[in-house]
Amino acid sequence: MSAYVQVQDLPQTLRNRYLQSLSEPQEWFLEEMVRSGEVWECPGEGYAVFGGGALVEFYTMGSDDAWLRLSNLIQQRPFRKALCKSFDHVLLDAAKKLGWTLVETGFLFRKRNQVFLDNFDDFQLVRARSTDLLEAWDIGRDFYDSMDEIEQIFQSGGLWIGFSDGQMVGNGVMIPVDGSGHVVDIGVVTRQSQRNKGFASLIVGELADLLESEGKRPICGCAETNLASKAALEKAGFVTEHRLVQITTPN
Numbered sequence: 001m002s003a004y005v006q007v008q009d010l011p012q013t014l015r016n017r018y019l020q021s022l023s024e025p026q027e028w029f030l031e032e033m034v035r036s037g038e039v040w041e042c043p044g045e046g047y048a049v050f051g052g053g054a055l056v057e058f059y060t061m062g063s064d065d066a067w068l069r070l071s072n073l074i075q076q077r078p079f080r081k082a083l084c085k086s087f088d089h090v091l092l093d094a095a096k097k098l099g100w101t102l103v104e105t106g107f108l109f110r111k112r113n114q115v116f117l118d119n120f121d122d123f124q125l126v127r128a129r130s131t132d133l134l135e136a137w138d139i140g141r142d143f144y145d146s147m148d149e150i151e152q153i154f155q156s157g158g159l160w161i162g163f164s165d166g167q168m169v170g171n172g173v174m175i176p177v178d179g180s181g182h183v184v185d186i187g188v189v190t191r192q193s194q195r196n197k198g199f200a201s202l203i204v205g206e207l208a209d210l211l212e213s214e215g216k217r218p219i220c221g222c223a224e225t226n227l228a229s230k231a232a233l234e235k236a237g238f239v240t241e242h243r244l245v246q247i248t249t250p251n
Contacts, residue, residue: 005043027085060090085244107230110239110240112239113239125163126163139189160173170188
């Protein structure tokens with residue numbers, strides 16, 4: 001069995017095969033980890049990407065011996081944790097065969113039903129202006145990584161602001177996951193004093209409606225502990241059938 005070697009760039013042909021093998025698209029935050037991650041390749045046969053202290057992507061051409069390749073990988077590049085989508089059966093099954101610990105840590109929403117939400121008479125969702133960015137950062141300090149991230153989302157046209165009675169009550173973000181722009185990850189954060197009032201569902205619902213009217217596919221996700229976010233997404237019509245799974249190795 002060939003050895004893994006650390007490489008500079010993602011083996012794009014193998015990665016395309018990996019993405020095509022998945023039944024659903026993955027989260028934007030995982031895409032970010034992959035794009036800035038540490039890449040290891042088993043030349044022509046498979047690859048792995050590490051980011052945020054975890055294995056975040058693993059692919060091998062032969063799924064039958066995936067557990068052997070995963071075992072080989074951890075010997076060459078030790079790691080304690082992996083993040084896996086529940087629809088990534090190759091990594092999931094290999095980890096199970098090796099007896100590693102699996103814990104569900106997040107909800108992944110890949111389907112949406114049409115719903116009609118009661119709107120507030122004075123609620124408006126508009127594309128952000130440059131003058132909104134500082135207040136958006138103030139509202140979303142526990143949501144955004146940095147002010148630079150807000151700037152990038154704003155420049156891409158993906159930052160939206162919810163207003164009610166003249167006050168900014170929340171932000172919505174839309175970030176394309178794939179190169180075609182067809183799949184778009186939606187996120188939302190509301191002002192702390194305005195939470196549990198239905199604004200998150202309104203923001204998510206309007207953004208999803210907009211994307212669907214353009215022939216695009218909205219997706220989203222949240223931590224398993226964030227039940228308020230899960231309820232807001234479900235109220236906006238999203239359905240979760242998949243999970244984000246944290247895998248812990250014995251190393």
